[in-house]
Amino acid sequence: MSTTDDRMWTARLRNRATRALPPEQLMPDRQPAYVASWIYVFGVATLAALLIVLVSGAALALEGPQWYHGSPEGRFVNSLHLWSVELFFFTMVIHLWGKFFMAAWRGRRAMTWVTGAVAFLGSIGTAFTGYLVQSNFDSQWIAGQAKDGLNSVGLGAWFNVLNYGQMLLYHVVLFPLVLGFLVIWHVLLVRRRGVVPPFEDAPATAAEPAPAPEEVAS
Amino acid sequence: MDHPGTYLHWGVIQISVANLIVIGLMLLVFVLALVLPFPRGRQRP
Amino acid sequence: MSTLTRERRAQIRARERQPWAGEYRRYDLVKEFLAALGVITLLTVVLAVVFGSPDKHAISLAEWARNAPNDFVTTAVAELDGSSGTATYGAPYVNDPTAGQKLGPLPLQRFGGVREPVDTAQDFVLGPLSTVTGDPALRSALAQYQGASDDQRKAWTGAYADALGKAPDSDPAKVATGDYGPVPLLAGRLLDLARSGGLDGQLLSSGGFYQTDYAKPLLFIADGTYLEDQARAEHLGGDQWGMMNETGRYPGQAWLWLYPFWYQIPPFSTSDNADALVWALMMVLSLALVLLPFIPGLRSIPRATRVYRLIWREHYRTNR
Numbered sequence: 001m002s003t004t005d006d007r008m009w010t011a012r013l014r015n016r017a018t019r020a021l022p023p024e025q026l027m028p029d030r031q032p033a034y035v036a037s038w039i040y041v042f043g044v045a046t047l048a049a050l051l052i053v054l055v056s057g058a059a060l061a062l063e064g065p066q067w068y069h070g071s072p073e074g075r076f077v078n079s080l081h082l083w084s085v086e087l088f089f090f091t092m093v094i095h096l097w098g099k100f101f102m103a104a105w106r107g108r109r110a111m112t113w114v115t116g117a118v119a120f121l122g123s124i125g126t127a128f129t130g131y132l133v134q135s136n137f138d139s140q141w142i143a144g145q146a147k148d149g150l151n152s153v154g155l156g157a158w159f160n161v162l163n164y165g166q167m168l169l170y171h172v173v174l175f176p177l178v179l180g181f182l183v184i185w186h187v188l189l190v191r192r193r194g195v196v197p198p199f200e201d202a203p204a205t206a207a208e209p210a211p212a213p214e215e216v217a218s
Numbered sequence: 219m220d221h222p223g224t225y226l227h228w229g230v231i232q233i234s235v236a237n238l239i240v241i242g243l244m245l246l247v248f249v250l251a252l253v254l255p256f257p258r259g260r261q262r263p
Numbered sequence: 264m265s266t267l268t269r270e271r272r273a274q275i276r277a278r279e280r281q282p283w284a285g286e287y288r289r290y291d292l293v294k295e296f297l298a299a300l301g302v303i304t305l306l307t308v309v310l311a312v313v314f315g316s317p318d319k320h321a322i323s324l325a326e327w328a329r330n331a332p333n334d335f336v337t338t339a340v341a342e343l344d345g346s347s348g349t350a351t352y353g354a355p356y357v358n359d360p361t362a363g364q365k366l367g368p369l370p371l372q373r374f375g376g377v378r379e380p381v382d383t384a385q386d387f388v389l390g391p392l393s394t395v396t397g398d399p400a401l402r403s404a405l406a407q408y409q410g411a412s413d414d415q416r417k418a419w420t421g422a423y424a425d426a427l428g429k430a431p432d433s434d435p436a437k438v439a440t441g442d443y444g445p446v447p448l449l450a451g452r453l454l455d456l457a458r459s460g461g462l463d464g465q466l467l468s469s470g471g472f473y474q475t476d477y478a479k480p481l482l483f484i485a486d487g488t489y490l491e492d493q494a495r496a497e498h499l500g501g502d503q504w505g506m507m508n509e510t511g512r513y514p515g516q517a518w519l520w521l522y523p524f525w526y527q528i529p530p531f532s533t534s535d536n537a538d539a540l541v542w543a544l545m546m547v548l549s550l551a552l553v554l555l556p557f558i559p560g561l562r563s564i565p566r567a568t569r570v571y572r573l574i575w576r577e578h579y580r581t582n583r
Contacts, residue, residue, distance in 0.1 A: 031290035032283040034578040036258060038251040041299060044292075048299040052307050069318060078318070079311035082513075086310070087303055089518045090240070094248050102574060103565035105556035107279030117553040124518070137319035138510060141494045143477075144485040145501065152364040152538035157355040157375030162482070165475025194282055198575040199566060200275050219314055220511040225498055230527040232504050236514035244517075252573045258288070 026191055034198050042095035043190075049088035050183065054176070056081040061172060065135055085127060092120060104196040112193060115186040122179045129171035132161055139164075285582075319497075319510045322490060324466070324480055328457035331489040333433040335457060338487040339450045340427065342383040344420035347486040350383040356482065357381060364539040371539055379478055387483050388453055391465045401452050404445035411444070419444035501526050521545070 005011050059077045060068065068074035096116070105113040131142050143161045150156035160166055223234045267275070278284075328335045341347035353362030355378045363372030389409070395401055408416060423443040430437045435447060456462045466479040484490050491500070499505035506523040509515035522545055531537045556562055565571060572579065 027292065029289060029291065030287040033286040033288050033581075034575050035290065036256045036288070036577050037574045038254050038256055039248075039574055040256075041295070042251065044296050044299045045303060048296065048303040049307075051300065052303060056307075069320075075315065075318070076311060079314070079316040080307055082316040083310035083314070084303070084307045086240070086514060087306060089516075090244055090247075091303075093518055094244060094251065097248055098251070098574070100555075101565050101568065101570035103562065103571075105562070107276070107281075110556040113556050114553055117555070121549055121553070127516070134318070136321050137493065138317070140321050140481060140484070140490065141499055143481060144490070145499075145505070149538045149542050151352075151355060151372055151375070152536070153366065153371040153542050154354070154374035157378040160379065160476070160478070162379075162478040163476040168475075197279055197283055198578050199571055200278070201572075201579060219513060220317060220319070222497065223508075223512040225503075232498065234498065234508055234512075234515065236509070236512055237507060237517045240514045240517045252570065256577075258577075 021188065021192055026188075028191075032195060032197065035195050039094075039098040040195070042091050042098060045091040046088060046095050047183070047187070049084055049091055052084035053081065053088055056084055057172070057176075065133055065168060069135070085130070089123070089127075092123065096120060102196055103199070106196055107193065109189070109193050109196055112186060112189040115182050115189060119179060119182040119186055122175065122182060126171065126175040126179055129167050129175060132167040133164065133171050135164070314513070317510045317513050322484065322493065323460070324457045324463045324484060325460040327484055327487065327489050328454055328462075331487070332454055332458075333427075333435065334487045334489045335454055336435050336450045337424070337427050337433050338483070339388055339453050340420055340424050340446065341486065342387040342483065343389075343446065343449070344417070344424055345384060346424070347383055349381060349482040349486050355379045356478075357383075364536040366536065366539045366543050381479065381482060383483075386469065386479055387466070388449065390469070391456060391462055392449060392452055394465065395452065395456065398452070400448065404448045404452075407445045408449060415444070418442075419446045423447060423450075502532070521548070 006015070056077055060074075060081060063071075063074060068078035099113070099116070128142075128146070132139050132146070146161045147156055150159050150161065223236060225232050225234050226238065324335075338347065342350060345351070349356055351357070351359065351362055353359045354373045355375050357380070358377045360373070363370055365371065389405065392401060393405060408419075411419075419442070422441050423438070423446045426438045426441055426443070427433045427435065429439065435451065438447070453462070456465075463480060466483065467474050467477065469479065470476065494500060494505070495503065497510045498508050499510070501523070504520075504523045504527070506519050507515050507517060522541065525531045525541045525544060526537060531541055534540060551558060551561070
């Protein structure tokens, strides 16, 4: 490559990206041997649940927010959306417990924890706006209650939970965009830093094999 | 499922049977995830 | 940790930052994802088929007026009177410097300003009633009310509110005789308007044809007791851990447990500023969760509790 090419913005961005995350690191076919516990499946289970949430949500969006009240098919899709959300939080919290007890923030992995925790809080916000746009009794009551919390600290003037249209757009557009960005960042960080190693419990462990040639230093 | 739920009271705590089941399942699944053996893959040559 | 020297700890930290130099095993991430997707999809479908989802229908002002007319009339008088929850709320609905919650000395509620102004007497009662045609008695009642002084109006509404409170079941038909001016007629006509469904439409579309802001109808119905009675019957009240719950027998939001917890204990359970206090406390705790890696003590709990010995037991066994 000539030096002129390397100065191009496209080339520079490409080089930075592939240096940070070469393909074998972005999609590795091996993991450290210590990745051998069922606790490790809860991250990917959360991602899978999130996908079902998004797909069922998209189906609801296709027919509009009132569809499910009068249609059996709509009610079924609404049920898929509800239970995928329950499973999403179920798996995410167990994932959080596991990562906590592993102190998974060690070894420059603090941002992985931070993005994950913010995504957890963002998910709660997304679910909250979801409850507000069910257009049923729940929505009425939750809006009435939530307004008191938000108003008490002056936020209700902007985050107007009584405005159905605004909450619907928050739920379908704003929150998922921000959450999607956080989740992608979180997963890329996991690939970049690798899965956190075990605590070193014994003083000098046996000599480890040399890293394979294609191993990339992070 | 639309009939009023059953709620358990314990001091200031009030919890629905459904939520209790969910929390109980989460704790159970967490413990199982920790103790159940994980199938070992083949080692890299 | 105290048995390790600082140098040793620095070495360990350096190793934790490096790519794993030890043994690897084949691990098919794509297959794992698809397997997880299959399991989660199956679970979702089964749960959806077996349990379905709740959909308790929304309560319109018409339904409220038909099912609980006495509560509706009592609330309407309070709106006219300026004594309802909304009328005395403060920001963002009403400009009242004495109203609103505080966080210590900070009147946070007022910081947002009155960005959703509501005049309960005009918006909920007099405005809708003034659109009714072909009702001469109503016309003259409105004229009488609007022509009276503030003191006179307060005297009428105050007396009628008291009388309703003392009447059996707050039934307007059983109220003691007294000087209430045009207030009973106004409240009665508003009840008729609500029963017919006209008030729902009026309150929503007062800002224009297309409206998505349900502030007015929601604030009005929430000022009464009917909506809250329905909610409490489903354990959705604040002192019932309502934030965690769902209507019917469905699971709710177990992950929210800590937020409603605070409302059950002093000082929050007895404070007028409970909402502000709880919100602030939960923001601090949320920040602590996000910044956990940087908090000494908390970040050492995983090492101390040794749950990791279970997770990595195979690793420790083969690397003794």
